[in-house]
Amino acid sequence: MSELAAPVSTAPTVAFPAAPAPPPLPQRLPVRFTGSGGEYFRIWIVNLLLTLVTLGIWSAWAKVRKTRYFWSSTQLAGAAFRYHGNPGAILRGRLLAGAFFVAYSVAGRISVTAGVVAGAVLMLLGPWFFYSSMRFKLANTSWRGLRFGFDSTAGRAYAVLAPAVVLGVVFFGSLASMQRIAPGETPNPVPVLLAELALFACWPWLHARLKAYQHGRARYGNLAFELEPSTGAFYGVYGKTFLFALPFFLLQGIATFVVFVVMGGFKDPGAITRALVPIMVVSYAMFLVTYAFAGAFFTARMQRLVWTRTHAGPVRFSTSVTARGFMRVFIVNGVLTLLTVGIYWPWAAVAIARYRLECMTVEAGAPLETVAAGSLPGERSATGEGAVDLFGWDIGL
Amino acid sequence: MAVLEGLLFDGRSAAATPVRIAIAGGVLAVTTPEGVLLVEHGLARLTVTEAFAAAPRQIGLPGGAVVEVADGAALTAALAAAGRRPGLVDRLEARWRAALAAVVACVGVIVAAYVYGLPAAARWVARTLPASAEQRLGDGVLEILDANLLRPTTLSEEEQRAAQARIDDAARLGAPALRYRLLFRAAGFGPSMNAFALPGGTVVLLDGLVRGTASDDRLVAVVGHELGHVARHHSMEAFLKSAGVGAAASLLWGDFSGQAAAVPAALAMFDYSRDAEREADEDGVRFLRAAGRSALPMVDALCLLQGVEREARLGGLPKLLSTHPKLAERIEHVRALDGVDPSYRCPDPPPTASPTCVPDDDENGEDAATGGPAGAPRPGGD
Numbered sequence: 001m002s003e004l005a006a007p008v009s010t011a012p013t014v015a016f017p018a019a020p021a022p023p024p025l026p027q028r029l030p031v032r033f034t035g036s037g038g039e040y041f042r043i044w045i046v047n048l049l050l051t052l053v054t055l056g057i058w059s060a061w062a063k064v065r066k067t068r069y070f071w072s073s074t075q076l077a078g079a080a081f082r083y084h085g086n087p088g089a090i091l092r093g094r095l096l097a098g099a100f101f102v103a104y105s106v107a108g109r110i111s112v113t114a115g116v117v118a119g120a121v122l123m124l125l126g127p128w129f130f131y132s133s134m135r136f137k138l139a140n141t142s143w144r145g146l147r148f149g150f151d152s153t154a155g156r157a158y159a160v161l162a163p164a165v166v167l168g169v170v171f172f173g174s175l176a177s178m179q180r181i182a183p184g185e186t187p188n189p190v191p192v193l194l195a196e197l198a199l200f201a202c203w204p205w206l207h208a209r210l211k212a213y214q215h216g217r218a219r220y221g222n223l224a225f226e227l228e229p230s231t232g233a234f235y236g237v238y239g240k241t242f243l244f245a246l247p248f249f250l251l252q253g254i255a256t257f258v259v260f261v262v263m264g265g266f267k268d269p270g271a272i273t274r275a276l277v278p279i280m281v282v283s284y285a286m287f288l289v290t291y292a293f294a295g296a297f298f299t300a301r302m303q304r305l306v307w308t309r310t311h312a313g314p315v316r317f318s319t320s321v322t323a324r325g326f327m328r329v330f331i332v333n334g335v336l337t338l339l340t341v342g343i344y345w346p347w348a349a350v351a352i353a354r355y356r357l358e359c360m361t362v363e364a365g366a367p368l369e370t371v372a373a374g375s376l377p378g379e380r381s382a383t384g385e386g387a388v389d390l391f392g393w394d395i396g397l
Numbered sequence: 398m399a400v401l402e403g404l405l406f407d408g409r410s411a412a413a414t415p416v417r418i419a420i421a422g423g424v425l426a427v428t429t430p431e432g433v434l435l436v437e438h439g440l441a442r443l444t445v446t447e448a449f450a451a452a453p454r455q456i457g458l459p460g461g462a463v464v465e466v467a468d469g470a471a472l473t474a475a476l477a478a479a480g481r482r483p484g485l486v487d488r489l490e491a492r493w494r495a496a497l498a499a500v501v502a503c504v505g506v507i508v509a510a511y512v513y514g515l516p517a518a519a520r521w522v523a524r525t526l527p528a529s530a531e532q533r534l535g536d537g538v539l540e541i542l543d544a545n546l547l548r549p550t551t552l553s554e555e556e557q558r559a560a561q562a563r564i565d566d567a568a569r570l571g572a573p574a575l576r577y578r579l580l581f582r583a584a585g586f587g588p589s590m591n592a593f594a595l596p597g598g599t600v601v602l603l604d605g606l607v608r609g610t611a612s613d614d615r616l617v618a619v620v621g622h623e624l625g626h627v628a629r630h631h632s633m634e635a636f637l638k639s640a641g642v643g644a645a646a647s648l649l650w651g652d653f654s655g656q657a658a659a660v661p662a663a664l665a666m667f668d669y670s671r672d673a674e675r676e677a678d679e680d681g682v683r684f685l686r687a688a689g690r691s692a693l694p695m696v697d698a699l700c701l702l703q704g705v706e707r708e709a710r711l712g713g714l715p716k717l718l719s720t721h722p723k724l725a726e727r728i729e730h731v732r733a734l735d736g737v738d739p740s741y742r743c744p745d746p747p748p749t750a751s752p753t754c755v756p757d758d759d760e761n762g763e764d765a766a767t768g769g770p771a772g773a774p775r776p777g778g779d
Contacts, residue, residue: 034451042496046489049499052506065447065486072452079404079413079465080453082446106640114537144413145406145463221411343500369412 026316026365033357035073037347043069044346060091074357076143077368084140084147093136100125116172123168130210131157138218146221149374152213160213164206171195208234215310221371228309237301245294252286292334296326307360314365321359329355399475401466403427405435408461418456418464420475425456427464436462440479447487448473511642516670519637523630528597531633535597539580542601550581551604557581560607560616567617571684572624579620581607590705594623596633614694615701618681621688622695625680631673671723678731692737699728700743 047062064087071083100122107118131154138148158165174195208231215227259278300323307317333348405414405427416435419426425443427436436458444457454469466472473483482488489495523531550557561579568575577598583589589605600623602616610616626632669677678699682692703724732739 034449036450038493039450042493043490045496045499045503046486049503049506050486052503052510061486065490068447069449069452072446072449072454075453078467079406080455082455082463144411145408145461146411369410371411373409 026314026363029077029362029364030075031357031360031362032075033073033354034075035070035350035353037350040066040069040350041343041346057091060094061087063087063090070353071141074353076362079144082142084142085136086140089136097129116175120169120172123165123172126168127157127161127165128154130161134214134217143220144368146371146373149219150217151219151224151374152217156217157213160209163202163209167195167199167202167206171199204234204238205231207238211306215306218312219374220312222374223313223315223371225310225312227306230305230309233305233309237298237305240301241294241298244297245290248286248290248294252283252290255282255286288334292330293327296330297323300326303356313371315368316363316365318361318363319356319359320361321356325355325359399471399478401468401471401475403456403464403466406463406465408463416464418466420479423479427458440476440481445472445476445481448483448491515638515641516634519634519641520630522637523633526633531630532597534633534636535595535599538595539599539601543582546585547582547601548585549583551583552581552607556607556611559611560602564617564620567614567621567684567688567690568624569688571617571621571688572628575624575628577624577627590701592619592623594626594632596630596636598627600624600627609701610698613697614685614690615698617688617690618685618695618698621684622677622681622698624684625677626669626673628680629673629676631669631677634673635669671726674723674727675730678727679734682731682734682737686736692731692734693741696728696731696737696741697744699724699731703728703743 043065047058047065050058051062064083064085067083067085071081074081104115104118104122107114131150131152134150135152138150141148171192174191208229211234212227212229215225218225256279259282263278300321303319303321307319310317329351333344333351336344337348400417400419403416403418405416406412407414415430417428417430417432419428420440423440425436425438425440426434428434438458446455448454448469450470452469453465453467454472456464456466456472458464476482483491489499552560560581564579568577575598577600580599580601581604582601583604584591589603590609592600592602592606594600600620602620606619607616610619678695681695681698685692685695706724728743731737732741
C-alpha cells in the first residue's frame, strides 16, 4: 500500500488510491496473504497455554485472536480484512454448544437408543446452527470499514436444508432399526442400505443447495453475492473424485487383505482379533494417503467450481488452485505435522491459507466505492458458531 | 511527532480517503494530505487492532469510521512513543522466548493434569454423582456388551442359584451395606474365566469362572474384589477419566477432526489403574475375612487368572478380557498381606481353563495386554 503516499485528488470517489485516472474495467484486485508460520505458531502456543491454564475459558479469546490474525493478514486491493467477533459471545456460545455436546456424547454411552435420539435432535438443530454460525461469521467480518452479512432467516435455513435433515433422520432411523432387534434375530440390512444409497445419491445435490444458500445469501455492505446454479457440476466433481479415489480404495482393500493373511488367514478364528490393530493402523495410514490425493483433488475441483460461479454484483471471483498444488501442501503439512507431533500445525494452517488465498483472483467490473453499508443487523449470539466449532462442521467459505 | 499515512473509511461506503495521522500529546489527529484537520481524538479511548509483523493496523474512530495504516510497525512505534503499550498477551505472542517457554509450560500442564488433576477430578465426580446416574451408565454399558461380546449364560438354574447363594451368604457379612446385582453370562468368544463390575453395582460372572470355582471360595474372593471396585466407584472413575481425556483432546486438537480424539478415550475406558486393582484386591481379602473365611482363595483366584492368561495369551478375546500384565505383582502383594501365607505358591494350572476356550497357537510372543484396539471395552475384572 505504499503507493497510497502518491498525491491523489482529494475526492474520495477515486476508484483506488493508487489510480490517478479511472482504470479500464474490469479491474483486477490483488489478493495478498502476509501471515507467517512462525508468527502464527507464537500466537497459537501462547493461546493454547492460556486455554489450558484457564480450563478452556480462554478458548473463546484464543479463537478470536487466531481468527483476527488470519483476517488481518489477508489483503484485498491493499486493504486488510478485520474480524470483530466478541470473545464473550463466543464463550457463551461455546458453553451452550458444550452442553449439547456433553448431552450428545453421554447419551451415546448411556444407551444406543439415547444416542440415536440425541443424534436425531442434533440433526434437527443443524440448520439453525449453520444459519446462526454463518450470520456470526459474516456479520463480524469487515473490509474497507464495511461489514459483511448473511441475509437470511432461520425459517429459510430450514427450508433449504430440509431434504438434508429428512435424509439424515431417515438414515439414523434405519441405523436404529438395526440396533433394535431381539437377540438371535438377524438384522435386516435393506433399510440401512436403501437409506445409505439415497444419501449417497442425493449428497452432491444437497451440497450444491447448501453452497448456493451459503454463497447466495452473503452480503458485503449492500452488495449481494450470488452462486449460479450448478447441481450438475457438483455431480461431476463428486463423480470424478470417486473415480480418482477408486484405486486408493482398492489399494486399501488389498493392504487389509494382506495384513489379514499375514496374521494367520481364514482358518484361524483368532486371526481376526489379532489382525485388528495392524488393520487399524494400515487403514488409518491409507486414509491419510487417500485424503492427501483424493482430498486434494476434490478440494481443488470444488474450489474452482464454486468460486468461478460466484459473483457479487460487478465483482467476479476465480481461483487457480490445482489438485497438484493441494497435494503438495497436504503432503508436506501431513508429514511434518506427524513428525513434529503436532508442533508444525500452525505452519500447516498458514500454508493452506496462503495457497488458497494467493490463488484467488478478484475482478471488479465497476468501482467498489459505490458499495454502501448494508442494513443487516449485527449478530450477537454465537451459539451456532460454538456448535460448528465443537462438532467440526466447518464449511469454509 | 510521528506522521503516518493511512486510508480513512467512513463506515458508510467502501470509498477510501487517503489521510495522514499524527500522534502527539496523547491526541490522534487525522488530516487530509493537504493538512485539513478531519478528526481529532484522545488516544486513550480509541481501539487499535493488534500489531502483526506484516499486517496493516486499524484505528477505530468514534462513529464507526476507521483509519487503516499500512505500516503497522511505524504505528506501533508511534503509539509506544505516546505511552501506549500493547497488552500482555500481545507482547507474549510477539516473543520467541515466550513461545518456547509456552511449549514447555504446555507439556508440563498436560502431564500434570493427566497424572494428578484428572484422576483426582474423576474420583471426586464419581463419588459425588447420584447412584441413579451410575446405574444408568452401567445399564448402557451392559446393553452394548450384551449386543457385542456376551452371550446368554449356559449355566443351569441350579448352578446359578448355588453361586448366588454362596455369594449372598458371604456378602451378608463381608459387605452388608453394599447393593449389588449378579448377572450370569457366557463370553461371546475366548475363555470365560472372568468377572467384571459395571458402574452401579452390577457384577457380571462369566460361565467359566462359575464352573471352575463352583466348589471353593475363589468365586467369593473374585466377587469380593469386584465389590471393592463397586464400592469405590472405580469403573465410574475410569469412565470419567476416559471422557476427560476425550474432551481435553478434542479441545487441544480442535483443529483436527474428532476422530483422533476418540482413540485415547476409548483406550482408557475400563482400564483400572494399578492402585485401583490393589485396593480391590485388599477389599477382596477383607471381604473373605469378614465373611469368616480364609484369605488364601484371593491368592488362588489370582493364580487361576494368571494361568488362564498365560494359556490364552495369544488367543482371540483374551487380549481384551484377560487384561492384567501385573498379575504376578498383585499375587505378591496379596500374599504379603497380614495373615495371608507369604510362602504360598500358585498351584499348577488346571488342564483346561474353560469350556469355550479357543484353541491357542503361539505364533507371536508379545505381551497381549499392551495394545488392545480402540473401542472394545476391557472389563478389568479378574
